[in-house]
Amino acid sequence: MTSPASASDGQGAPSLAGASLQAGLSAYVHIPFCAARCGYCDFNTYTKLDFPGGASLSGYRRTLEREIELSRHALGVASEPPSFQTVFFGGGTPTMLPPSELAAIVESLRAAFGLAPDAEVTTEANPETVTQESLEALAAGGFTRISFGMQSASERVLRLLDRAHSDGQVARAVGWARSLGLETSVDLIYGTPTETAAEWDRSLHEAIGLGVDHVSAYALTIEPGTKMGAKARRGELPGVDEDTQAERYERADEILSAAGLAWYEISNWARPGHECRHNMVYWRGGNWWGYGPGAHTHIDGTRLWNLKHPLAYAAKIANGELGVDGFERLTRVERAEEQVMLAIRLSEGFTANAQALERLAEDGLVEFLPSVPTAASAAGEAKAHARLTLRGRLLADEATRRLWDFL
Numbered sequence: 001m002t003s004p005a006s007a008s009d010g011q012g013a014p015s016l017a018g019a020s021l022q023a024g025l026s027a028y029v030h031i032p033f034c035a036a037r038c039g040y041c042d043f044n045t046y047t048k049l050d051f052p053g054g055a056s057l058s059g060y061r062r063t064l065e066r067e068i069e070l071s072r073h074a075l076g077v078a079s080e081p082p083s084f085q086t087v088f089f090g091g092g093t094p095t096m097l098p099p100s101e102l103a104a105i106v107e108s109l110r111a112a113f114g115l116a117p118d119a120e121v122t123t124e125a126n127p128e129t130v131t132q133e134s135l136e137a138l139a140a141g142g143f144t145r146i147s148f149g150m151q152s153a154s155e156r157v158l159r160l161l162d163r164a165h166s167d168g169q170v171a172r173a174v175g176w177a178r179s180l181g182l183e184t185s186v187d188l189i190y191g192t193p194t195e196t197a198a199e200w201d202r203s204l205h206e207a208i209g210l211g212v213d214h215v216s217a218y219a220l221t222i223e224p225g226t227k228m229g230a231k232a233r234r235g236e237l238p239g240v241d242e243d244t245q246a247e248r249y250e251r252a253d254e255i256l257s258a259a260g261l262a263w264y265e266i267s268n269w270a271r272p273g274h275e276c277r278h279n280m281v282y283w284r285g286g287n288w289w290g291y292g293p294g295a296h297t298h299i300d301g302t303r304l305w306n307l308k309h310p311l312a313y314a315a316k317i318a319n320g321e322l323g324v325d326g327f328e329r330l331t332r333v334e335r336a337e338e339q340v341m342l343a344i345r346l347s348e349g350f351t352a353n354a355q356a357l358e359r360l361a362e363d364g365l366v367e368f369l370p371s372v373p374t375a376a377s378a379a380g381e382a383k384a385h386a387r388l389t390l391r392g393r394l395l396a397d398e399a400t401r402r403l404w405d406f407l
Ligand SMILES: C[S@@+](CC[C@H](N)C(=O)[O-])C[C@H]1O[C@@H](n2cnc3c(N)ncnc32)[C@H](O)[C@@H]1O
Pocket: 040, 041, 042, 043, 090, 091, 092, 093, 094, 124, 125, 126, 148, 149, 150, 151, 187, 188, 189, 218, 219, 220, 221, 222, 223
């Protein structure tokens, strides 16, 4: 976002009592622990597992449970809390926690807020961290979906990425999950320096061959603060090449769609009906509470973020306060900009100024969809409904900026 911070930004937690949660509520649970840090990753995760004061791997569940209670009070929903429609455990490596602990956290969410009968409950999992028994325990504990960090089918690329698993462990883990009736997804990374086109094709074909319902494919970003970033700076590793990454993206779209996994978001493909409902909440600007250090929350146009370090976060919760570090209330313009930035990513399309879309269509960035009547078009401004073309998906940031000029 390029907009200046709004006047109502602040530290600590704002009052959220009275927020309208009619559009539903989701939960994100961050588990900030990993056995080792992959060379490319700058997520908020720690390989030290024994922080004191409720921030250790073993004490972490209790801290999350307190935060869940505190969030319920903050939302002022003491009598009739809204049920969670979707829950997503991300990391870090959520499966560093025993499945009984993960199931207990789901139970705490259910006890505090309720869980919709058809709730989607996902956990990310590194393939080497699960067994058939642990997946059985997750399924019995309320999980419906597992997203495995496959990254590549090439052992060579896995080693470049510092991954701890081998290709065979992915196939085994996905097979167990599918046989238990869990929905399955894999994350892939493309454009790792020296990865060949053939290696990427093989990763895509292998992912499809696993029979997963959903694939996320991310362009490798070399983050400055990572081991890979340092190697690139020292000239020991070639940088990522944007043209190569664009070719890899086009190949992903071609191979995945031919296999029946259609794109529904720029980096995500799914069999029909298997789109990740939790992620759709983010892209449609819905409401979610984020639990854990560094987690973000969005309620009705107010964004909150938790303290990033597990120790600082847990100390605040132990003191009976939310782990919140700061918040911002988005202005009308900021909300409109954000809505464009998120909605533009979806294949379901978005509604925007007709003249702006006309110009983007001339440049091959969007295609028009049958028009959806909107309140704004009734008020006089000509609006149209469109979605990004393949070229537009590669140039989504440019398309977003051009639409902002018309807000
Ligand atoms: C933060 S990880 C958490 C899940 C789990 N620990 C794992 O690694 O499989 C979520 C996903 O983010 C992606 N990711 C992390 N860092 C990335 C980077 N620098 N560039 C592209 N994708 C990245 C990976 O595909 C990973 O599966």
